Amino acid sequence: MYFDSLSAALSMDGHGPYVWSAYAICLVVVALILLAPRRRRRNILRRLSAEQKRQQHGQISGNEGK
Amino acid sequence: MWSFFHKLGSPPWLYRIAGTILRWLLPVTIVALCVGVTWGLLYTAPDFRQGNSYRIIYIHVPAAAVALAGYYVMAIAGAVSLIWKMKMADVAMKSCAPIGAALTFIALVTGSIWGKPTWGTWWVWDARITSMLILLFLYLGVVALYEAYDNKEAAGKACAVLTLVGMVNIPIIYKSVDWWYSLHQPASIKMTGDTTIDPSMLYPLLLMIASFYALFTCCLLMNMRAEILEREARTGWVKKLALGYRS
Numbered sequence: 001m002y003f004d005s006l007s008a009a010l011s012m013d014g015h016g017p018y019v020w021s022a023y024a025i026c027l028v029v030v031a032l033i034l035l036a037p038r039r040r041r042r043n044i045l046r047r048l049s050a051e052q053k054r055q056q057h058g059q060i061s062g063n064e065g066k
Numbered sequence: 067m068w069s070f071f072h073k074l075g076s077p078p079w080l081y082r083i084a085g086t087i088l089r090w091l092l093p094v095t096i097v098a099l100c101v102g103v104t105w106g107l108l109y110t111a112p113d114f115r116q117g118n119s120y121r122i123i124y125i126h127v128p129a130a131a132v133a134l135a136g137y138y139v140m141a142i143a144g145a146v147s148l149i150w151k152m153k154m155a156d157v158a159m160k161s162c163a164p165i166g167a168a169l170t171f172i173a174l175v176t177g178s179i180w181g182k183p184t185w186g187t188w189w190v191w192d193a194r195i196t197s198m199l200i201l202l203f204l205y206l207g208v209v210a211l212y213e214a215y216d217n218k219e220a221a222g223k224a225c226a227v228l229t230l231v232g233m234v235n236i237p238i239i240y241k242s243v244d245w246w247y248s249l250h251q252p253a254s255i256k257m258t259g260d261t262t263i264d265p266s267m268l269y270p271l272l273l274m275i276a277s278f279y280a281l282f283t284c285c286l287l288m289n290m291r292a293e294i295l296e297r298e299a300r301t302g303w304v305k306k307l308a309l310g311y312r313s
Contacts, residue, residue: 001108009108012118018183019121022176023103026125030099030281033168037288044295048308 075154077294078303084287091287095280102274110267122180124271128278130173133201134239136166136282140208141233144226154290156222157297159229160212161289165282167205174198185249193242194250197235204232218297 003009010016073079106124113120140162147155177195178188189195208225215221243252254263261268298304 002111003108012121013112015118015121015183018119018179019107022122022179023107023125025175025179026129026172029168029172033165033285034281034288036164037285037292041288041292041295044292044299045308045311048295048299048304049311052305052309 075152077154077298077301080154081291081294084291088284088287088291091280092284095277095284098273098277098280102270102277105270106274110270113267116184119180119183122176123267124274126173126176126180127271128275129169129176130198131275132278132282133166133169133173133198134236135279136162136169137201137204137229137232137236139286140166141229144229147222148226148230153297154294156226157290157293158286159222159226160208161286161293163205163208163212163225165285165289167202167209169278169282170198170202170205174202181249190249192248192250193246194239194248197239197242200235201232201239204228204235207232 001009003012010020012019102124107121110121112118140159143155143159143162146152147159174195177198181190182188207228211225211228212218212221215224242248243250255261255268255271263271295304295307
């Protein structure tokens with residue numbers, strides 16, 4: 001490791017706040033673009049599966065919608 | 067060969083193959099990103115002139131490079147969907163836009179943070195920075211244009227045209243540091259001629275660039291999977307898939 005201690009790695013001779021904040025923002029954005037499509041796909045599947053269950057239920061009890 | 071192109075146009079096949087690729091590519095990408103970030107942040111020596119602030123290079127350059135490469139992908143997909151009316155190309159084009167916007171945003175913000183200790187300012191209206199800002203607006207424009215139309219076919223056409231017209235911005239971004247006097251430093255890694263960066267800094271940078279390409283691919287495939295499901299919601303194969311889905 002280049003730095004002697006954790007505090008040296010955090011301060012980076014005064015450049016620490018710039019470097020660490022840049023990496024933090026990057027991490028947040030990368031996490032967002034990775035998690036958003038996963039959430040969207042799961043929501044679609046959940047919605048479709050609920051729709052189908054509703055339809056099946058409607059057919060069994062004989063009061064189908066349209 | 068032709069059967070491959072035929073399969074590419076098939077939503078269930080594309081959905082399945084994207085899932086298979088993601089199953090190994092996604093973990094590899096995340097591990098590579100973690101290794102690259104740790105290497106760049108903690109295991110490299112500081113730059114002799116810029117000090118430690120240069121460490122931002124390990125996210126700034128990969129994000130900017132892949133933001134540009136992503137625009138090519140979006141433009142090619144847009145051209146294919148315009149010319150051959152291929153539905154899956156339209157899906158690919160739409161899926162590129164938010165990822166490209168996110169990467170351009172990362173490049174701009176990290177560049178701005180890097181500029182403060184290095185140039186003494188957060189922002190300058192410099193050719194490279196301004197053309198990157200236009201790239202961000204082009205990506206956001208495609209996202210917004212899709213939402214603006216009710217007719218998705220017309221939306222796809224309009225977005226493809228916008229994407230292709232926006233291609234003029236790409237050579238401007240590449241050449242901006244050579245054409246105009248600029249605060250932004252010229253490229254250190256060159257395809258031809260000598261690379262002006264020390265190998266101890268070059269290897270983690272190359273790893274990060276490769277990781278960001280992989281990240282773009284992962285996000286693109288994930289977005290496409292979600293988009294395919296939504297567009298094919300009324301078809302038999304999606305209904306079957308949803309039936310087997312346990313939340």
